[in-house]
Structure formats: C-alpha cells, structure tokens
Amino acid sequence: MLFKNFLAKILNKTPILAAAGFLFGTIFTNTTWAMEETIKDAHIAIPFKSHIQTYASFFSYDFNYLEEARQVVAHAHFLPEEIRSFFEKSAKTYDRKQFLKYFELQDNTQFLLNLDPENANILSEERLSLLDAESKLKFQKICLSEIKSIYEPYLTNIKYIIKINGRINTELFDSFLFHILGVGKAYSGWFSEEEANQRYSYSAYNITRLLQGLHEVQFLKNSDFGSLLSLKNSYSPADRLKCFNEKGKESISTLVIAGGHVGRVGIESITQYRNTLTIDLSPLQAPDIISDINNSDLLNGLVTYYRGALDYIYDTSNVSNFTIFCPETMECLAHLLRPGGQLISTNSLNQHKPIERTTANHLMEKYSFKPIYREEDVDSIIALEKQDAPF
Numbered sequence: 001m002l003f004k005n006f007l008a009k010i011l012n013k014t015p016i017l018a019a020a021g022f023l024f025g026t027i028f029t030n031t032t033w034a035m036e037e038t039i040k041d042a043h044i045a046i047p048f049k050s051h052i053q054t055y056a057s058f059f060s061y062d063f064n065y066l067e068e069a070r071q072v073v074a075h076a077h078f079l080p081e082e083i084r085s086f087f088e089k090s091a092k093t094y095d096r097k098q099f100l101k102y103f104e105l106q107d108n109t110q111f112l113l114n115l116d117p118e119n120a121n122i123l124s125e126e127r128l129s130l131l132d133a134e135s136k137l138k139f140q141k142i143c144l145s146e147i148k149s150i151y152e153p154y155l156t157n158i159k160y161i162i163k164i165n166g167r168i169n170t171e172l173f174d175s176f177l178f179h180i181l182g183v184g185k186a187y188s189g190w191f192s193e194e195e196a197n198q199r200y201s202y203s204a205y206n207i208t209r210l211l212q213g214l215h216e217v218q219f220l221k222n223s224d225f226g227s228l229l230s231l232k233n234s235y236s237p238a239d240r241l242k243c244f245n246e247k248g249k250e251s252i253s254t255l256v257i258a259g260g261h262v263g264r265v266g267i268e269s270i271t272q273y274r275n276t277l278t279i280d281l282s283p284l285q286a287p288d289i290i291s292d293i294n295n296s297d298l299l300n301g302l303v304t305y306y307r308g309a310l311d312y313i314y315d316t317s318n319v320s321n322f323t324i325f326c327p328e329t330m331e332c333l334a335h336l337l338r339p340g341g342q343l344i345s346t347n348s349l350n351q352h353k354p355i356e357r358t359t360a361n362h363l364m365e366k367y368s369f370k371p372i373y374r375e376e377d378v379d380s381i382i383a384l385e386k387q388d389a390p391f
Contacts, residue, residue: 057174058231060221066091069219076213078206080199083179083187086284090172093269097167099158112147115266119147153272154263161270169269171261171286178283180207182232184290185281204229237279237291237298244277244288245305252277255302255310255336257293258317260285277306294325299332310336315345322359334367337386342372344383354380 073079073087102108113120121127123143128136179187179200186193186200211228214220222228254276261271261278262285271286279298280287291298313333315322322330322345333343343363345353352374360381363369369384 057170058228059170059174059177061170061173062218062221063094063168065217065219066094068217069214072210072213072217072219076206076210078202079180079210083176083200086179087173087176089265089268090169090176093263093267094169094172095167096158096162096165096169096269099155099267099270100162102155102158109144112144112151115151115264118265119143151264151267154267154270157272157274158270160274172268175260175262175283175286177228178231178235178290180210181228183235184283185292187282187284235290237289237295238301240289240291241298241301241305245301251275251309252306253310254312254314255279255306255333257313257315259314260287262286294329296328299328303332303335306336308335308338310338311341313337313341313343315343322355322363330363330367334363334369334386339386339388341386342383343369343386352382354382355384357381360384 070088070091073084076084102111105111113123123140128139131139178184180202182201186196191199207229208225211220211222211225215223215225252275254273256273256276256278258280259278260280260282261273262268263270263272277289278285278287279289279291279293281290281292283290289298293299313336322343325333337343343355345355354374354377360369360371363384364371368387370387371381372383372385374380374382
C-alpha cells in the first residue's frame, strides 16, 4: 500500500503533501512479494508463505573462512558493484539466528529501521523537519506501520525456517555462484537484456581466478573447477525438480513463477514462503529451480509430481500476466491446480494485476476456469478459479 494515499487523506495540506511526496520517493525501493498483505478483493485467499527443506547443493563451504571470502569477492573488480554487494549482504545475513533478537525486544521499532537504511533515512529528523509537528507524528506512525507490514511475512517465518532449513543459509552463496557461472539468465536490474548480457558476462579466466581465490582461503571446498565451469550447460531444471521433490519434507501447495526465496533487504536469509515451490530464471532470486517456466522437461516433471495438488499458482513477474506462457505451459498449470485452485497474477509488490481479457476468456473457455473479479472494479479479472469439470 502506498503512503501517498494515506497522506492525501490524513494530512490534507498541499505544501505538506509535496514534502511528503519527496519523503516517500525513497521508501521501499526494493521489491517484495508479501502474500499475507490484507486485500479487499473478494474470494481471494492468501496462502501462508513457504520453503522446503534444503536439498543437495552443487557447492560446499566452510563458514569459518567467510571473512576471508568477503575480501576475495570485494577485490574481484571484474564483477559489477551490485553483484559484489549481493555477496556482502549474504555474508551479513546468512546466519538466521541473529534475527531471533526481534522476539526479545519490547520495542522493536529500531530493529525494523536498522534492517534497511532507507527506512531510517526516510524517518530522519532532517527529512521530517519539512513537516509540522502533527503531520510529523502521523507520518511516522504510517511509515512504521507500513514497514512492519512489509517485513511481517519474513519476521513471522524466522523460527519456522530455522527449524526446517537450519541456522545457516547456504542458498544465498549458491545463488551468487550460479550467477557467476552463467546458470540461468543474467541479472537484469534496470538494464535492457542486451546491456545485462554485456554487464554480467564474465570470462572463464576471471571466473576461475575467483573460484581459486575462494578455494585458497578455504571458504569454497570444491576444487574441481572444470565441473563448476560446465554447470551452465549441465544444469537441468528437470533433474533439480526431481531432487527437490525427493528431498522435500512438506507438501507443496503453491507455485510461484518469477520469484525466489531471497528475503527482504536486511533479512535476505529468511524466505517469506512455506509449502511453496519457486521457479525463476534469475539465480539471484534464490529460486528452488532456476529456469524459464516454458521449459518442456520441467513442465513434464511438474505434472508428474504435483498434478491436482496446488491451491495457488502465482505469476509474480512485472511483464507476464500469463500472456507469454506457451500453450503447453498453460495446460500444465491447469493440470497442477486442484478443483477450487486459483491462477493469480501479481507484480513484485504483491499488487494484483488484472488478467488480460483475451487471455482470461481463452483460459475460461478451454479449461473451465471461473473468473474472480476485483471488488471495486467488476470488469477487472484478478484470478481464475479451476472448476470441478474436466477439460
């Protein structure tokens, strides 16, 4: 939920609104997908988030030498700053136990603000000096409430994730290495696909030097660099899904497309999901499976393991809205849902996106889906619900 709407109603002062808009400009720039956010849309159930027990990794680490590894990556100047920053953030948050402190505090306001420097910055005295005293208090209250609601899905998951996946999050470092090794799609950020491919393509020489450096300081225990360098070609989404299914200890009820388990800024090691399989082409999202959803072998595996088992399928990309999925993919997704299960399209901020009408009509006709309309806009279809009738 955006603060501007709150401010327009509460402050009702044009000069202050302008200042508040300036203040708001830097709030929560990192995207997240918080399914437990309260929504007004009728008939849409929001499932609890999920992850599954960790399964076999391609990589092995000794965290006694993490500080040395941080120095190696910091000096790997062939990597863009944001990629080195990803490793640094992972090194700061990989120990999930540090976040248990949240439950020990009577007043956890400062704890929340410390997670993301942008939060503390937006509520700094310098920024708030633009508002009068009454508006300042109201703005602080709104901001803190919003911060808490955004972090809540992660914070409430801390104890559960430690119990299921353990204290140490190794997947963040796996994600870093998968990216370095070229598995999946180059991290895009704000760049075009062409720019991203140029920015995030690394030579075998530089990759090998980095792997050697991490191995020499004893952080990375793998020594067969040739095998690691071949991962770009040998990584199989279908095999990864099979491994995931075999090692999983929970029943999967939700599929998230274009999303992963990397947490909110400042709490990256805590996923917001439970009982959820995540698929994303970017390894830096820490998905369970690094893949395009249209991969035919992956689709066959999904139907084999999860046919008629899912309550929800979320397309969380900012561009898809189910419109770029091939016909085989849509048929697979329809088979995965149980009767009453829903296809839902959201963006990365968990804001519901209307499903394009032509696409919705086609899916309703072919797979007997029932449309779910937005409460305040009866012409806007925000979900499609599977019926009992076979197709």
